[in-house]
Amino acid sequence: MSDVSRLAGVSKMTVSRVLADPTLVAEPTRNRVMTAIEQLGYVPDRTASSLSSRRTNFITAILPTLTNANFADTAQGLAGALRAADYQLLIGYTLYSLAEEERIVRAMLARRPDAIVIASAVHTKATNEMLLRAGIPIVEIWDASEHPIDHAVGFSNYEVGRLAARHLISLGHRRIGAIGSAVTADATDFRGESRLLGFAATLREADLSDDFIVRQNAAPSSYDHGAEALSTLLQRAPDVQAVFAVSDISAVGALMECHRRKIVIPDDLSILGFGDFDIARQCVPALSTIRVDAAMIGRKTGELLLAILEPDGTVPQPTESRLDVGFELVTRETTSAPKT
Amino acid sequence: MSDVSRLAGVSKMTVSRVLADPTLVAEPTRNRVMTAIEQLGYVPDRTASSLSSRRTNFITAILPTLTNANFADTAQGLAGALRAADYQLLIGYTLYSLAEEERIVRAMLARRPDAIVIASAVHTKATNEMLLRAGIPIVEIWDASEHPIDHAVGFSNYEVGRLAARHLISLGHRRIGAIGSAVTADATDFRGESRLLGFAATLREADLSDDFIVRQNAAPSSYDHGAEALSTLLQRAPDVQAVFAVSDISAVGALMECHRRKIVIPDDLSILGFGDFDIARQCVPALSTIRVDAAMIGRKTGELLLAILEPDGTVPQPTESRLDVGFELVTRETTSAPKT
DNA sequence: CTGAAAGCGCTTACAG
């Protein structure tokens, strides 16, 4: 920057102004500065401006994994919403481990982000404290918990589970199962587990057994997981009529296992997924699922953050600390009334 | 940090040493500092240390998209390899646009990363210049170009296309097609296009027509893309015997479209994918594909970077600027000799 | 083993 100011014959302050807001500087001066920047190939140092201005324009996003289409969509939606305002995403992934989440939050805090987005409503005590003390906006996403630390953007996973059960019950099924991942100390998908809990509760309310809920393997779910968990379920309850999978990925894995076993879907077995991933629309038969708009969660979170961090007066500061984006049942070809 | 030094009764320099390398400080002093850090909940400010030490410990990773399982695997592999050494990934995505890539490189350079990883070997002139002048290690990944800017970790996409063609030809097919995405000014998958070019060249060498290569829709590919592109191909060449898809995602989309049309795979049509995504193993029939280890590309890149950035003397500095991770044909159930 | 001084490259908060 000194080089630029020398070449343009102005002070560093003027160069700084041209970079921050060109209208602050008279046109002839501005042009000289621009030319100098061009000539020298000058790239401003945001590390220095961050330190000086106490704003990094970093937003931290902490997700369970990068390799799940839903979280990737959310990250992309979030990055897209923030891009115009020149924010840079700092992405960390926890692999569904609370200990790892704690480590990441600590490391991220040292980078002084302007806000933190975290895909969870369940944290260790230390994580909770760090988040509370951080003094920056915190947005918990993907599970609209009743009492967020600060803000929440998501939906009720528990209610998703209830809807799934109600749908399968309403079709006339009585022996209803589910497949999800195991709850372990190392890695737990708390959102998926919420869905299973809501599912089980609704079965019980209808006087149906909740014994056919298979929790197997550590999160994240995968096609392989779905195939294996379905095999376990079939072993435990060969006459199961319908199954809810905590994720479309598992649901498609289960569907493919059925193809291999010549189980006809939906005649012999109804399958209901969650997420409405691309594959749900394309697989054969097309997967019935519960849709949630992952990219929208990211976009809404980005908009919320911009409203907080860049108040321009036209939009009122958000007072709601909880934004429920909802979800929707999408019935396609893998669910029907029992035929056998 | 001043607070900590005051509470511990030492200079800031001593606090800094405890944080950087505790063994530099005598144990009693160190303990007092640690206690003070604990009590105050002090979190060091990496923005300041970055400015002062001229090292940010940021590594920039520029990828086409976050929502492709292969690139997500690479990002996760890279982050994993760098984690132990306390590097933070700065991820940007270009949506396959060279203009967007240029914008991102410029923005990233202002963050003063210690290295840049970029999933492409094709850039605009301005991007090339910025990268050349950056004065930090640059690793181009996912396409081991002959003349990388600095380092390259990947494989030859052109050779992948050649292998795909050789495999389908060797099975006895004569009318062979392919599906990929369109080359446009806005968004181009240069790696996919390389595969198609290698594929076409090999068909021609075998005196076969390369007229059945469908380039449709903008990248990235999707299940929908595969289904649509296969429909186009079938319209253009109803008697096509085998098809190579630039991505497993497109291949599975094509497979599902065949199911809907009652085209029996592989009897009526052989399908070969690329990438060996999870779904390839699970879909029915299981997809033949060309495997490339996306996570390994990330890990190898991370290891290369650590060797350069943190030379510890035990490992010699890398002299090879080009690391070819290779690929492998995986024949499963969707390819066979023509039966009809 | 510990500390005082200078400086990293910007922006803030004045002043004119």
Next chain:
DNA sequence: CTGAAAGCGCTTACAG
């Protein structure tokens, strides 16, 4: 509309 001074919170490069 432009600039001189001070400072952001660390580390570097000494010195003792």
